[in-house]
Amino acid sequence: MNRSGWTPLLLGLVVGLAAGLIYGWVLQPARPTQAAPTSLRSDFQDEYAALIASAFAATGDLPRARARLGLLPGASDSDHLNALAQAWLATGRSESEARALAALAAGLVERTATPSAVAAPTRPPATNPPATAAVTTRPRATPLPTLTPGAPFRLSERDLVCDDPAPEPRIQVIVLDAAGEGVPDILVQVIWDAGQDQFYTGLKPDMGVGFGDFTLAPDTVYTVQLADSDAIATGLQAETCTSPSGETHWGSWRLTFVQPEAP
Amino acid sequence: MPSKWVRFAIGLAIGVLLGLGYAWRIQPVAYYDTAPDSLRQDYRADYILMTAQAYRADGDLRLALLRLAALGPQPPAGIVSQAIAFARANAFAADDLEALQRLADDLAALPAGAEIDGS
Numbered sequence: 230m231n232r233s234g235w236t237p238l239l240l241g242l243v244v245g246l247a248a249g250l251i252y253g254w255v256l257q258p259a260r261p262t263q264a265a266p267t268s269l270r271s272d273f274q275d276e277y278a279a280l281i282a283s284a285f286a287a288t289g290d291l292p293r294a295r296a297r298l299g300l301l302p303g304a305s306d307s308d309h310l311n312a313l314a315q316a317w318l319a320t321g322r323s324e325s326e327a328r329a330l331a332a333l334a335a336g337l338v339e340r341t342a343t344p345s346a347v348a349a350p351t352r353p354p355a356t357n358p359p360a361t362a363a364v365t366t367r368p369r370a371t372p373l374p375t376l377t378p379g380a381p382f383r384l385s386e387r388d389l390v391c392d393d394p395a396p397e398p399r400i401q402v403i404v405l406d407a408a409g410e411g412v413p414d415i416l417v418q419v420i421w422d423a424g425q426d427q428f429y430t431g432l433k434p435d436m437g438v439g440f441g442d443f444t445l446a447p448d449t450v451y452t453v454q455l456a457d458s459d460a461i462a463t464g465l466q467a468e469t470c471t472s473p474s475g476e477t478h479w480g481s482w483r484l485t486f487v488q489p490e491a492p
Numbered sequence: 493m494p495s496k497w498v499r500f501a502i503g504l505a506i507g508v509l510l511g512l513g514y515a516w517r518i519q520p521v522a523y524y525d526t527a528p529d530s531l532r533q534d535y536r537a538d539y540i541l542m543t544a545q546a547y548r549a550d551g552d553l554r555l556a557l558l559r560l561a562a563l564g565p566q567p568p569a570g571i572v573s574q575a576i577a578f579a580r581a582n583a584f585a586a587d588d589l590e591a592l593q594r595l596a597d598d599l600a601a602l603p604a605g606a607e608i609d610g611s
Contacts, residue, residue, distance in 0.1 A: 234496075234499070236496075237496040237497070237499040237500040237503065238499040238500065238502060238503040239503060240500060240503060241499065241500035241501060241502060241503025241504035241505075241506075241507060242503035242504070242506055242507040242510075243503075243507060244503075244504055244507060245503060245504035245505060245506060245507020245508040245509075245510070245511065246507035246508070246510055246511045247507070247511065248504075248507070248508055248511060249507060249508040249509065249510060249511015249512040249513075249514070249515060250511040250514065250515050251511075252508075252511070252512065252515070253511060253512045253514070253515020253516045253520075254515045254521055258515070258516075258520065258521040259515070259516045259517075259520040259521060263530075263532045264523060264526045264530040264531055264532060264535075265531075265532065265535060266531065266535055268523060268524050268525075268526050268530075269525075269526055269527070269528065269531075270525040270526065270527065271525075273526075273527060273528055273562070276528075276562070277528070277539070280539065280542045280543065280546065280559060281542060283542065283545075283546035283549075283550075284541075284542035284545040284546050286546070286549065287545045287546050287548060287549030287550070288545055288549075297538070297542070300535070323555070325550060325552075
């Protein structure tokens with residue numbers, strides 16, 4: 230075949246190649262069935278994280294939850310999970326998922342704060358995401374503080390705190406079990422004349438897993454109650470503190486609820 | 493010797509095949525902001541397993557159905573059955589298989605045409 234004989238073949242090849250690429254990339258791209266969780270849209274990533282938390286709440290398997298969170302960018306950060314839990318509550322999403330997210334965030338912090346845990350080789354999670362398919366090590370389980378069933382909380386201390394670094398006055402709630410350990414995931418209800426709100430302990434694990442807070446508006450009187458408990462604090466109002474130099478600033482209320490020891 | 497049109501057609505066919513192969517197999521379009529129904533099979537199975545684990549604890553079949561609905565329009569029981577097949581093929585733990593099987597059984601017990609109450 231001489232040179233002119235190759236020309237139609239090459240021309241057809243070039244035209245066909247261009248047509249194939251346009252069809253395969255633009256008109257009919259390959260259907261994405263090979264996606265990893267990291268490529269999910271951000272709202273789906275949030276739902277994925279909530280599902281991880283729900284599975285963790287069901288199984289208590291923290292290493293597995295951690296491995297799963299590792300598939301989502303930034304989701305292994307307890308602050309991210311706390312923010313997500315807050316957003317879940319604020320937008321009226323599933324309360325159980327919000328609690329699960331808060332519990333998982335608290336669990337991550339607990340585990341991080343247990344450096345003495347002994348690492349032991351173990352099998353990878355039974356599921357098979359490639360990112361966790363290698364043999365991993367996991368610390369031995371450190372159980373989260375849990376409630377003693379049947380022992381209701383009692384308001385132990387009610388203090389006006391004048392050295393709170395928060396810029397606005399707030400109610401700090403600290404919930405402790407009978408052993409003096411913070412208890413996360415406790416629903417706290419705040420009621421005032423014109424409305425009510427609620428929050429969970431453990432959403433700010435850097436302040437302690439039994440900690441929760443609520444910003445006060447001036448000239449409003451609040452009542453704070455632990456859900457499913459008759460522990461209640463009434464007449465809480467933003468009050469001013471006076472420093473030694475005579476300057477005044479807002480103080481915060483600190484309420485400490487404690488679970489009595491079981492008889 | 494075939495005419496030049498025949499040679500052009502042969503080149504065109506080869507070119508189209510090469511172009512499609514490159515666009516679909518070698519360098520497919522990279523997706524981002526995808527939905528859960530695009531998850532790879534192993535991630536998909538893990539998603540279903542998490543749904544089954546949560547369902548085993550809370551017993552909320554409606555919530556489980558909503559979660560499975562994110563994986564595509566297939567019947568939920570079929571989605572879970574695929575996950576069970578994958579789990580068996582990949583030697584998932586017995587506890588995981590039990591959770592999946594329980595969800596599959598409860599979905600199978602749903603009356604035909606049962607709808608998810610989205611309210």
